[in-house]
Amino acid sequence: MDTLKAIEQLAQKACNETVPCFDVSNEVLARIKCGKPEIISFIPLELFAGISVAAASVVAFLSVNAWHYITNPLVELLAPLTEIPLW
Amino acid sequence: MKNNDWDHIQACLNGDEQAYGLLVRRYEPQITRLMWRFTRDRSACERLVQDVFVEAYFSLKSYQGRAPFIKWLGKIATRVGYRFWKERRQDKVNVPLMNLDTIEKAEQNSIEPFEAAEVLQSLLGCLLPADRLVLTLMYFEQCDTSEIAQRMGWSRAAVKMRAYRARKKIKDIAEREHLLEKLGWIR
Numbered sequence: 001m002d003t004l005k006a007i008e009q010l011a012q013k014a015c016n017e018t019v020p021c022f023d024v025s026n027e028v029l030a031r032i033k034c035g036k037p038e039i040i041s042f043i044p045l046e047l048f049a050g051i052s053v054a055a056a057s058v059v060a061f062l063s064v065n066a067w068h069y070i071t072n073p074l075v076e077l078l079a080p081l082t083e084i085p086l087w
Numbered sequence: 088m089k090n091n092d093w094d095h096i097q098a099c100l101n102g103d104e105q106a107y108g109l110l111v112r113r114y115e116p117q118i119t120r121l122m123w124r125f126t127r128d129r130s131a132c133e134r135l136v137q138d139v140f141v142e143a144y145f146s147l148k149s150y151q152g153r154a155p156f157i158k159w160l161g162k163i164a165t166r167v168g169y170r171f172w173k174e175r176r177q178d179k180v181n182v183p184l185m186n187l188d189t190i191e192k193a194e195q196n197s198i199e200p201f202e203a204a205e206v207l208q209s210l211l212g213c214l215l216p217a218d219r220l221v222l223t224l225m226y227f228e229q230c231d232t233s234e235i236a237q238r239m240g241w242s243r244a245a246v247k248m249r250a251y252r253a254r255k256k257i258k259d260i261a262e263r264e265h266l267l268e269k270l271g272w273i274r
Contacts, residue, residue, distance in 0.1 A: 011226035
């Protein structure tokens with residue numbers, strides 16, 4: 001008898017095998033609950049964004065004012081030279 | 088597809104987990120039957136069945152209802168089982184070939200189904216996971232090459248080639264182990 005034929009006959013027989021029964025529905029639902037990514041509530045996110053915007057606007061306001069007082073650091077170097085009489 | 092399935096799937100997508108419980112109970116026997124081909128260890132099989140349904144739940148959005156739900160589940164189950172074999176191979180878990188001497192010699196038609204399944208799964212266990220998968224689906228699920236290709240996302244030509252090589256390998260193993268003599272199918 002051909003070996004492959006024998007293996008196929010084994011397979012045909014094996015298909016009639018009684019398989020065990022499980023009831024996994026409760027475990028599946030429990031695992032789904034554990035594995036579910038938490039839905040991020042939108043309100044805290046919006047609140048945090050609002051606070052960030054307020055803080056950023058204060059910093060921006062102060063920065064714009066401060067910008068006017070900034071002088072070029074090279075000016076400090078060149079200023080003494082302009083005052084020295086060369087001859 | 089059963090209308091019931093579609094209703095339950097929609098309910099699941101709307102957050103009704105109990106509806107998913109009904110789907111699990113409906114398709115559990117078929118999925119268990121398939122996963123039993125991947126392991127004959129009861130607890131491992133139960134775990135695999137759970138994995139299939141959990142994975143299916145989180146992929147439910149991608150199910151478009153073009154094919155029956157069980158077919159879609161079968162695809163997930165096959166991939167879960169294949170991954171299980173690959174992980175076991177990586178972990179170097181080698182299941183030794185069962186001692187074929189313990190098989191009671193029987194006529195071809197009188198061998199018990201569970202015994203036939205044990206012998207066959209033991210032989211298949213000597214193959215590489217991909218080869219084993221192709222033959223498992225062919226022998227136990229009566230899948231043709233195009234269905235295996237579709238389930239696994241492989242090309243049909245690759246499946247055909249793999250099936251040809253896997254058959255050759257399993258034949259060599261069976262002959263090396265004197266399977267037919269041990270089964271008493273050669274006198």
